[in-house]
Amino acid sequence: MNASTHYPDPTLVETATRHTLSVIVDNEPGVLARIAGLFSGRGYNIESLTVSETEHERHVSRITIVTTGTNAILDQIKAQLERLVPVHRVLDLTVQGNAIERELVLAKVDGKGEQRVESMRLASALGAKVVDATLTSFVFELSGTTEEVERFIGLMMSVGLVEVSRTGIAAMSRGAIGM
Structure with a gap:
């Protein structure tokens, strides 16, 4: 009161x-x-x-x-x-x-010419690797925090993002002691 x-x-x-x-x-x-x-x-x-x-x-x-x-x-x-x-x-x-959290994303990007070059440049800068490539598209793989995955997806949207598949979060505590 x-x-x-x-x-x-x-x-x-x-x-x-x-x-x-x-x-x-x-x-x-x-x-x-x-x-x-x-x-x-x-x-x-x-x-x-x-x-x-x-x-x-x-x-x-x-x-x-x-x-x-x-x-x-x-x-x-x-x-x-x-x-x-x-x-x-x-x-x-x-x-x-003190947890470590990671998520995996697969992102399919459609692109030709300059768009193709830009998607490769952005993926490389963010540490993504190419897991599939055709003459007109890429599938990139990136593992990181949810924020890093979100940022990657946002950037790929600007260069022709077609499809996304995410694993969800895997996590565990730091240190030598297990659950």
Whole structure:
């Protein structure tokens, strides 16, 4: 309560932030559907999702999820994920603050003449490599942060971008200790 008024102080509005979650799960049918269902059933959005088996002998997979929410919502998401039976561990890489994140993009660019030369120059300057070339087009591959991928796509739009395929974010914490 403010001393000079009878009205309570306005409540603080917590802003939503982007978080990268790393989830270790059993690699079995239906696990991904259960996790996606947990998000959709509560109205949470998944901005990026990557999944791959990481330990073949133990049949364990890592799911990397990028989502946005307030701290309270993120705490709730993590708690609900940890309750799922096939989930071994949930780690919020954003809270740790020392994560490495990378994304892969394939970009098809149409071009002839000067446009072709410019697309090659821009791709080279950004560290992209050519994975396919014809007389009228290129497919470039670039790996980097989401911001680097976005910048690359924006530049390729100016020289004839035709199609884009992105992997989504793969992430892990720095240092010698694993999940």
